Amino acid sequence: DQQVKQNSPSLSVQEGRISILNCDYTNSMFDYFLWYKKYPAEGPTFLISISSIKDKNEDGRFTVFLNKSAKHLSLHIVPSQPGDSAVYFCAASSKGGSEKLVFGKGTKLTVNP
């Protein structure tokens, strides 16, 4: 069963616009969430994280929003740049879950110049 779901396999946006990547989860024990960016043939690169005690975390052009009641989080990138084109993975962890991360299948973002 897929505990972390990224229902959009791909997303295409224009340079300068906002990119919104979505993630849903089913396990109510998850309390820490991370977003990773991945280029082909490379490892995932950490972008931003959020604890369940918060509903928003911002770092430069990246903002993550968490809606615990809906078990939904989203990553906003604004303004989007062509270099942001990559696969974005949402991951979740639960305290007492030995720190292991549960990943979604990823969303491929393409930012068009």
Next chain:
Amino acid sequence: NAGVMQNPRHLVRRRGQEARLRCSPMKGHSHVYWYRQLPEEGLKFMVYLQKENIIDESGMPKERFSAEFPKEGPSILRIQQVVRGDSAAYFCASSPDRELHSGNTIYFGEGSWLTVV
């Protein structure tokens, strides 16, 4: 992912051979994780180790797969008698001593791509 070193980056093995993947964590990190990514899938947790201890191996296949993180040297993921279905990207990650939920982050290496022919 700077600092987590994995080798080899690419490995080709024939069915029935053994594959050994190595991982050196970032400096100052004592927690190591192995993840596997099959084509068109997300990363799947395999095992979590600290020095000389396996903390959680709930994601490891019951047979043919083993992992270690000795007191000295890199962490090793070992796959015996490889089969075609073992072809995947294997990612190692590391984190410092602090708990993930205290603001800690897991950093990934570049990955090792195993191809079984």
